[in-house]
Structures are given as structure tokens and as C-alpha cells.
Amino acid sequence: MEFRDLKQQYAHMNGEINEAVLKVMAEGGFISGWEVRDLEKKLAEYVGAKYCVTCANGTDALLLALKVWEIGPGDAVFVPDFTFFSTGEAVAAVGAVPVFVDVERDTFNLSPEALEKSIEIVLAKGKLRPRAVIPVDLFGHPADYGAIKRIVEQYGLLILEDGAQGFGGMFKGKRSCSFGHISTTSFFPAKPLGCYGDGGAIFTDREDWNNLLRSLCIHGKGEDKYDNVRIGMNSRLDTMQAAILAVKLRAFTDYELDAVNLAAEEYGRRLKGIVCIPLVKKECVSSWAQYTIILDSEKERDGLCLYLKEKEIPSFVYYRKEMHAQKAFQDKCVITDCPNSSYLVKRVLSLPIHPYMKQHEIEQVCHYIGEYKSGQR
Numbered sequence: 001m002e003f004r005d006l007k008q009q010y011a012h013m014n015g016e017i018n019e020a021v022l023k024v025m026a027e028g029g030f031i032s033g034w035e036v037r038d039l040e041k042k043l044a045e046y047v048g049a050k051y052c053v054t055c056a057n058g059t060d061a062l063l064l065a066l067k068v069w070e071i072g073p074g075d076a077v078f079v080p081d082f083t084f085f086s087t088g089e090a091v092a093a094v095g096a097v098p099v100f101v102d103v104e105r106d107t108f109n110l111s112p113e114a115l116e117k118s119i120e121i122v123l124a125k126g127k128l129r130p131r132a133v134i135p136v137d138l139f140g141h142p143a144d145y146g147a148i149k150r151i152v153e154q155y156g157l158l159i160l161e162d163g164a165q166g167f168g169g170m171f172k173g174k175r176s177c178s179f180g181h182i183s184t185t186s187f188f189p190a191k192p193l194g195c196y197g198d199g200g201a202i203f204t205d206r207e208d209w210n211n212l213l214r215s216l217c218i219h220g221k222g223e224d225k226y227d228n229v230r231i232g233m234n235s236r237l238d239t240m241q242a243a244i245l246a247v248k249l250r251a252f253t254d255y256e257l258d259a260v261n262l263a264a265e266e267y268g269r270r271l272k273g274i275v276c277i278p279l280v281k282k283e284c285v286s287s288w289a290q291y292t293i294i295l296d297s298e299k300e301r302d303g304l305c306l307y308l309k310e311k312e313i314p315s316f317v318y319y320r321k322e323m324h325a326q327k328a329f330q331d332k333c334v335i336t337d338c339p340n341s342s343y344l345v346k347r348v349l350s351l352p353i354h355p356y357m358k359q360h361e362i363e364q365v366c367h368y369i370g371e372y373k374s375g376q377r
């Protein structure tokens, strides 16, 4: 069994993908080909944003957004304590200070209550200027944008939505990657919408920020790439990846997002009452970047992971360490009280999930989890 079966996905659409790749090779427009602009239009339309700028990966996407806002030394940016490293890395990389904020136990996402407390703590200390919040749509479930928007407006901060795992998800009828003043996503192969290498995208409704992003991702270009008006980066999505993504976006919207939600429902039916299953809030749709259960203890979690491995079922711990416990951030971050994040790193386990997962595979995973929990191993 595969954790995320990209081979099976390719088998479903290899004709179209091969054709798309061969076409790019024949045309020779490997960088900034028409396929890239075409994809940006489709992505913007799908998420409901005015503008989309593609770039080299999801980490660059976050960096570019922070650069647009000129966030740097002396600035505080609020980041969930339970997320992938990039979310905090981008903040530290521009010289600003990540303030790690606790998450909710049931959705794994930034806790609005903890966010407000953290902002007050930073203001009271008076050393850093609060500038932005980076809510993450962790494991595919949108953050609580209703509450987060109210707080952000009260304190005059910006929202940078990290939708690297959230593409396709919904909150109150709107798609993920449309909730930030700027929003980002990643096309790393294992993300809900993945390409065949690295890739990323940035979304905004503001024309001036769109223009700045287009300049920043091509060496701070002015009139053209040999007229350089600011210090930028070299961060573009290859034409080949854009052509692949156009095919995969169609499959994603036509059936993959529905199929992965059916798989999650099947898990839910079978695991309910046996282990703590992930919550989907009633105003939300998840895109299921991960299906993550919560066990009673670290010992039980690690034991189950091993037990499944013996049965040739892959499972992974996302994430084993709080952000504030990462060595790279020691003396570079502000740590606030994060009891839920510390609770989760010891107890979470992510199970295989993808749109091509078969009913009997889910049954098998759940069977062994039941066996383990009831002590019949």
C-alpha cells in the first residue's frame, strides 16, 4: 500500500500528461512559456482570487509575500507552533521574528484565542512590531478565518494564508488560497495538487502586489529582466510543470477532490469510537493533504505506527516536533504557551490517503487499527 499513490494517479492520466510534456519540449519555451500564464489564469479562477503568480515552490511563495510587505528586522509575524518548518523559516529568512502560537486540538489549526494573547504579549514587551499572521490550512482543513479576520482587523495586521496543504478546501463557500491579503500554495508532488517536481503559487486581489510579485520573482525586474529596479529572487514555475499541472488541475476539480473526501468519510465511519478522528467543521471542506488521527499517548502512537509497518501499511508522524523546539529557531523566535501543540506532537499519526485509495485498502488499515486498539495483536 502507498501512503500517497502518485504512480496510480499517473496511470490514470499518463496519455494526457505525456502529450503535454512532449508539446513543451517540441515548442522549446521551457521558461515562462504560454502554459504558465494559462495555468495562472485557471488557478486564480478556481480559488476565486483576482491574480495568481506562480513560482518555484511553496517556501519561495511565502518569502515573496513577506518581501512584498517589506517585513524584516524588528517585525513580529505570528505562526502556528504546529506546522511544517517552512512557515516559520520564511519569516526568519527575511530577518523578522516568528512568534509561535498554539493551535486547536481538534482542527490542528491556529487558535484565534491564543493568537490574540500572543499579540498582546508582544505589544506589552514593546520590542517588536506586530505585522502579519500566517494561518496554515493544516492537513487540508482551512483555518478559522472568521475569528482570525476579526483579530487581524482589530490590531491592523496582514493575513498571509499558507495554503500549501489547503488547495481545494473550503470555508463558508469560498476556496482556500483566497483568505489572505496574500495567499500561497505549494505543488510539491505529495500536496493535494502536486506537480512532478517543485512548484508554488501566490494569490492576491491587489494589482500593486501582483505587479511587485511579478518583479520580485524575476530578479526584481523593471521593464524586462535586464532592467533591475529592486533586489529580487529567481523563482519561477517551469513551463513543463505548468503543462503537467493543467492536466492534473482538471482531474483534481473533476473527480479527485470528491474521491479523496469519500475516502476520508469511509475512514471516519470505520474509525469513529475506536480512535480520535480528524474534525471537519460544518462550514468547511477539507482537501485531505493528510488524514491524521490522535492516539492516547506517545507510546500508543509509536506502537501503532510500528504495528502498521509490520502489516506493510505506511503511516507517518506529521509533526514530531513543535516549531519552537526546532534547533534552527533557538534564540530566533518568541515562544508563547503552546500546550496543545506539545500534546499533538506526541500523539498524532497520519494514515495513507489519496483519491485512488480503494475501499478494501481503507478497510484493511482500519482493521489493523482496531486490532491494535483492542489489544488483539
Ligand SMILES: *Cc1c(COP(=O)(O)O)cnc(C)c1O
Pocket (backbone or CB within 6 Å): 057, 058, 059, 060, 083, 084, 086, 087, 136, 162, 164, 165, 186, 187, 188, 198, 199, 200
Ligand atoms: C509543503 C509546505 C510548505 C512548503 O512548500 P514547498 O513547495 O515544499 O517549499 C509550506 N508550508 C506548509 C504548511 C507546507 O506543508
